[in-house]
Amino acid sequence: MAAKKKTTTAKSARGGKQDRARVAGGQDYEVRYEAKKTGRSASAVKKAVKKVGNSRKKVTRKLAR
Template sequence: MSPSSRSRKQDRARVAAGQDHEVRYEAKKEGVSKQAVKETVKDVGNSRRKVEDALDRKD
């Protein structure tokens, strides 16, 4: 059984710091290192919006 569309949307709203492909994607998108993404997730949580906002403020 496939996951509902709701769970997929929720997954896209999160950055899983343990998932290398997600960390790589965010790092490339924001122009920062993978370590910076991991530290930001640790500081602000795994909400993609919060992570992106925090990384934008660091510039």
Template sequence: MSSTKRGRAQDRARVAGGQDQEVRYEAKKEGVTKDVVKSAVKDVGNSGTKVEANLEKKR
């Protein structure tokens, strides 16, 4: 795991359903709406890999 300039751990493998910028990024990357991403986060948790797999399954 990489760290920020302040030395804090940085985890890019997560999608925070409450963070609008993260939801927008994932929605744009996957070509779906923000609501679909939020639903996927609710269904499988905030693991980026699981969210992406869930979105692929819904297509």
């Protein structure tokens, strides 16, 4: 029988689980990270989050256009 892999989940500063699949549009550090990653402005990232929601995949796809 194969051994189960131990998965570790990152914790936020408040002790909750972090959801890396989402972009928090109100958090400047997340907006800056996404802007730097895609080469777009922070305001473009915020607009994309408003338009397509906070799914990181959808935001990245929107900004890639």
